[in-house]
Amino acid sequence: MLNKFDIIVFDIDGTLTRSKLPLDSEMAALLCRLMEKYRVAIISGAGYEQFKWQILDNLSCLPEKMKNLYLLPTDGTVFCRYEDGWQCRHDAPLPQEEKERIRAAFGNIFEESGFERPDKIYGELVEDRGAQLNFSALGQDAPIELKEKWDPDNKKRTQMAEVLKHTLPDFSIRIGGTTSIEVTRVGVDKAYGLNKLIEQTGILKENILYVGDKLFKGGNDEPVLTLGITCRTVPNPEETKTVILEFLGQN
Ligand SMILES: [Mg+2]
Structure with missing residues (x-):
């Protein structure tokens, strides 16, 4: 059952892009198409500046589609939604x-x-x-x-x-x-970020799909497993494209 999901959450490095490289045009186009049918969230340990040049600067979806996108830089210690431009709320930095x-x-x-x-x-x-x-x-x-x-x-x-x-x-x-x-x-990880996403959007856990490349033990996607949401491991961005195409083909 692919289409029980309302929101698809992606990691960046190794999942949407190669490490610290910008989104390629094919992935950018796929994400825009996916945002017509699903809400999309992107979570990473990267800061907002990196989200900007790696993702946003290469994404040219229509503004009304951008409302279907949530950004969670630094594991969701920053939470951003699109309302007349990007609006972000920040947790306190480490002392x-x-x-x-x-x-x-x-x-x-x-x-x-x-x-x-x-x-x-x-x-x-x-x-x-920061955090x-x-x-x-x-x-x-x-x-x-x-x-x-x-x-x-x-x-x-x-x-x-x-x-x-x-x-x-x-x-x-x-x-x-x-x-x-x-x-x-302790406690600030991608599970923390996804809990914030759940709280801010009111989405149900069973309607979330998480896609990441480091769900193994010790990897930075592993904490997501504790939430009991559906997860897909991808070895690289090319495989992520295949996952997105599956979802686009479903409806
Ligand atoms: Mg990764």
């Missing part, structure tokens, strides 16, 4: 002293988890996203080709996350993107 503790924990993470520090870090190693700090092993601006080679099986980051669990036992630590580790307060 400064917590941010400093997290940065310190990443200071010698390579050595402590038994890996060599990369020769070159492209841009910031740890990005401040989340985001570590990118090769830096936030590293070329996609390098990033996709660095930890394709997630093994390096699984090991790093184990080390971090000891230094930051009171935070939530998850693997995201291709080289990223996301740190938030």
Whole structure:
């Protein structure tokens, strides 16, 4: 039964786009078509600025269709809906002293988890996203080709996350993107974001479908599984296109 769903929720990196690349035109067109029939939500650990250049700048659906789209940057600590432009509400950011503790924990993470520090870090190693700090092993601006080679099986980051669990036992630590580790307060994750979506839209859990690439243990989509909503794992954006086409073919 495909059409019991009212809202389809997508992760960004690895699901709608390759890691930190813009939405391609085919995916943009598919999303606009999907928004004629379903409400759509997009949730990611990424901040609003990244949603803008990765998604919104490449999406040219009619404004009345945009009303069927919800954005949940930084795991839904920001919630945005379209009413004469995008209107976003923000949760409070992490306090400064917590941010400093997290940065310190990443200071010698390579050595402590038994890996060599990369020769070159492209841009910031740890990005401040308000309610989340985001570590990118090769830096936030590293070329996609390098990033996709660095930890394709997630093994390096699984090991790093184990080390971090000891230094930051009171935070939530998850693997995201291709080289990223996301740190938030405990309880701030995609399940938190989806609960906010449920609360803000009044949608029923059984009418939600979630589509993501990291539903495995330790992955940043895994918390969604605790909600008991229907989930689909996709290995890459091409498979997401197939999922969308299934839904477009149904009605
Ligand atoms: Mg992903």
